[in-house]
Amino acid sequence: MKIPKRLQPLVEDGLIDEVIRPLMSGKEADVFIVRCGSDIRCAKIYKDSVKRSFKKAAQYTEGRKVRNSRRARAMEKGSRFGRKQQEETWQNAEVDALYRLARAGVRVPQPYGCFDGVLLMELITDEEGNVAPRLNDVSMSAEQASEDHALVMQYVMRMLCAGLVHGDLSEFNVLVDEDGPVIIDLPQAVDAAANNNARAMLERDIKNMTDYYGLFAPTLLDSHYSQEMWALYEEGDLHPEFPLTGQFELDTHTADVDAVMLEIKAALAEEESRLERAREAEDAD
Numbered sequence: 001m002k003i004p005k006r007l008q009p010l011v012e013d014g015l016i017d018e019v020i021r022p023l024m025s026g027k028e029a030d031v032f033i034v035r036c037g038s039d040i041r042c043a044k045i046y047k048d049s050v051k052r053s054f055k056k057a058a059q060y061t062e063g064r065k066v067r068n069s070r071r072a073r074a075m076e077k078g079s080r081f082g083r084k085q086q087e088e089t090w091q092n093a094e095v096d097a098l099y100r101l102a103r104a105g106v107r108v109p110q111p112y113g114c115f116d117g118v119l120l121m122e123l124i125t126d127e128e129g130n131v132a133p134r135l136n137d138v139s140m141s142a143e144q145a146s147e148d149h150a151l152v153m154q155y156v157m158r159m160l161c162a163g164l165v166h167g168d169l170s171e172f173n174v175l176v177d178e179d180g181p182v183i184i185d186l187p188q189a190v191d192a193a194a195n196n197n198a199r200a201m202l203e204r205d206i207k208n209m210t211d212y213y214g215l216f217a218p219t220l221l222d223s224h225y226s227q228e229m230w231a232l233y234e235e236g237d238l239h240p241e242f243p244l245t246g247q248f249e250l251d252t253h254t255a256d257v258d259a260v261m262l263e264i265k266a267a268l269a270e271e272e273s274r275l276e277r278a279r280e281a282e283d284a285d
Contacts, residue, residue: 007043095114146213160233160238
């Protein structure tokens with residue numbers, strides 16, 4: 001096939017020996033199957049921000065640290081150099097996340113480096129060597145669904161322990177090989193401690209996965225893994241081998257709005273009284 005323009009430099013540099021075929025085209029990247037020596041891998045070509053359709057990207061980049069102060073200032077100003085740095089930061093985020101999560105015991109594709117907006121990484125295959133299917137194309141028994149859901153919850157927990165939330169996790173961002181689920185697509189991964197949207201994204205990630213596995217094992221729909229994980233995380237008690245239960249006692253108490261309003265009025269009255277005493281003291285002087 002004709003070599004895509006963005007892959008041509010990697011072919012010329014000997015990083016890719018052959019472009020075999022397109023694999024998929026997504027909202028933020030196009031992926032090709034390539035041969036690197038005797039290994040079959042995939043090459044993910046990130047789309048430019050003007051072509052990328054990933055919604056509300058600013059929510060995902062909140063809290064990401066840029067070590068170089070010049071780059072940080074340029075990104076804040078939105079200059080041409082700054083926009084280029086934003087693109088590199090977005091692309092490198094996935095590479096960093098892949099290495100970090102692999103060390104944390106999360107099954108992700110092995111990365112082989114990012115070169116001018118092209119990520120080379122492991123191609124996940126099935127038992128017969130074909131490209132592994134996405135979770136949304138897989139049917140399973142209730143027993144298998146419960147087993148794989150528990151494994152994904154463990155991966156999500158380990159991600160959180162490593163300081164990351166996927167942010168876009170669903171049945172479309174999980175591959176399934178002979179050993180089970182493999183989590184993919186991580187350029188939008190958020191910093192759990194520095195991003196104000198992290199908790200909401202964690203809850204959405206877990207809901208997406210639970211809803212899908214719940215199609216095959218409905219009892220999973222009564223679990224509360226996101227609340228359990230976040231409460232443990234906030235308390236500093238979460239660790240990679242924590243035995244999650246999916247159980248959590250939800251606060252069902254209705255807020256006493258009248259009592260809250262009375263406290264607010266009392267505080268306002270007390271402040272007004274303090275100001276009045278201050279004015280009287282000034283007049284007496």
